[in-house]
Amino acid sequence: MKKMNVAMIGGGFMGKAHAMAYAAMPMFFWPAPAIPVRKVVVDIDQARADEAAARVGFEEGSADWRAVVARDDIDVVDICTPNDTHAEIAIAAAEAGKHIISEKPLARTADEAKTMLDAVQKAGVIHMVAFNYRRTPAVALARKLIEEGRIGEVVNFRGTYLQDWSADPDSPLSWRFQKDVAGSGTIGDIGTHVVDFARYLVGEIAAVNSVNRTLIPTRPIQQGNVDKLGVGGGDASAKRGVVDVDDEMITQVRFSNGAYGSIEASRNAYGRNNYLTFEVHGTKGSIHFNYERRDELQVMFADDPADARGFRTIYTGAPHPYGHGLWPIPALGIGYGETKIIECYDLFRAITSGEQPSPNFDDGFRICQIADAIVASGESQSWIEV
Numbered sequence: 001m002k003k004m005n006v007a008m009i010g011g012g013f014m015g016k017a018h019a020m021a022y023a024a025m026p027m028f029f030w031p032a033p034a035i036p037v038r039k040v041v042v043d044i045d046q047a048r049a050d051e052a053a054a055r056v057g058f059e060e061g062s063a064d065w066r067a068v069v070a071r072d073d074i075d076v077v078d079i080c081t082p083n084d085t086h087a088e089i090a091i092a093a094a095e096a097g098k099h100i101i102s103e104k105p106l107a108r109t110a111d112e113a114k115t116m117l118d119a120v121q122k123a124g125v126i127h128m129v130a131f132n133y134r135r136t137p138a139v140a141l142a143r144k145l146i147e148e149g150r151i152g153e154v155v156n157f158r159g160t161y162l163q164d165w166s167a168d169p170d171s172p173l174s175w176r177f178q179k180d181v182a183g184s185g186t187i188g189d190i191g192t193h194v195v196d197f198a199r200y201l202v203g204e205i206a207a208v209n210s211v212n213r214t215l216i217p218t219r220p221i222q223q224g225n226v227d228k229l230g231v232g233g234g235d236a237s238a239k240r241g242v243v244d245v246d247d248e249m250i251t252q253v254r255f256s257n258g259a260y261g262s263i264e265a266s267r268n269a270y271g272r273n274n275y276l277t278f279e280v281h282g283t284k285g286s287i288h289f290n291y292e293r294r295d296e297l298q299v300m301f302a303d304d305p306a307d308a309r310g311f312r313t314i315y316t317g318a319p320h321p322y323g324h325g326l327w328p329i330p331a332l333g334i335g336y337g338e339t340k341i342i343e344c345y346d347l348f349r350a351i352t353s354g355e356q357p358s359p360n361f362d363d364g365f366r367i368c369q370i371a372d373a374i375v376a377s378g379e380s381q382s383w384i385e386v
């Protein structure tokens with residue numbers, strides 16, 4: 001079986017998730033399309049890179065991503081760094097002929113994402129953006145049911161992504177609150193996951209009309225350059241820096257196919273942890289999903305007998321998308337890790353088949369265009385065509 005060497009840039013939170021997927025993918029999906037080899041992990045200095053290599057099981061650590069992406073023995077470059085670095089790394093990796101997976105959002109703006117899309121298309125490499133939640137089996141099942149016409153024509157989509165890790169005004173000013181690094185706030189960081197769901201389940205978004213707000217205008221400047229996502233709280237006595245991105249977005253959306261909907265995102269919603277949800281209404285039924293109960297898909301079919309009408313719960317398992325590789329009994333439990341393992345499986349399937357996966361950099365670029373339109377619409381307080 002073919003082995004492929006991976007260089008992973010960034011050994012933090014996302015690096016941990018991706019490294020686990022490289023190790024576990026062949027255990028779940030056997031025969032694997034290829035065996036990923038955890039070759040080199042890059043971090044901001046050699047000590048951190050060596051520590052990351054030991055922790056997440058890579059053969060080597062390096063502090064020089066440019067040298068690593070140019071190496072002949074690297075097949076795949078995996079970008080797990082903050083948003084302001086995605087473009088430079090991806091373009092260099094494409095020029096070196098490497099297949100690429102990038103964390104989301106693809107870039108800070110659509111213009112930046114377009115430079116990445118142009119580079120991968122010119123190089124003819126495989127490219128993927130890590131919107132992993134669409135690989136939750138229940139979400140893939142929702143798409144299958146919609147494609148099969150089981151809920152008729154889709155009329156509307158309501159999606160939310162609510163978290164509370166930044167609700168404390170003294171939680172640290174991570175890069176996620178700085179426009180020059182992140183591009184935008186909740187819009188890019190978590191709103192784009194819902195945009196990915198909306199495009200996956202309903203179709204292209206044509207226009208948006210959003211209210212975007214910054215609720216906490218300053219936060220304590222973070223020490224140590226490690227993004228703790230609010231864990232342990234911040235140092236209230238530290239010097240404060242300015243937040244120049246949104247904390248909350250609430251947008252109406254119009255789809256190209258005539259459906260309407262709404263998308264909301266906040267990281268300040270006390271009590272909500274990873275409340276990534278959608279409800280899709282069609283002319284023959286409805287589908288509801290909540291990632292906090294991700295083994296379950298709620299479906300309602302309007303042609304059920306009147307005395308049995310209502311949402312029913314499907315626990316995803318072997319008969320459902322990706323079920324052949326996952327656990328044999330429904331509700332044994334799908335986790336964040338499994339979504340990344342499935343993502344890794346689809347990446348290597350794409351690489352070995354030569355067929356671009358979805359979402360790829362073209363999807364990532366279009367999602368950045370929608371994110372830019374959400375920002376612009378909040379500023380102009382009007383509908384913006386994408």
Ligand code: SOE
Binds near residue numbers: 163190
């Ligand atoms: C922080 O909001 C974050 O880590 C996002 O950046 C991820 O995309 C999401 O999966 C979990 O929360």
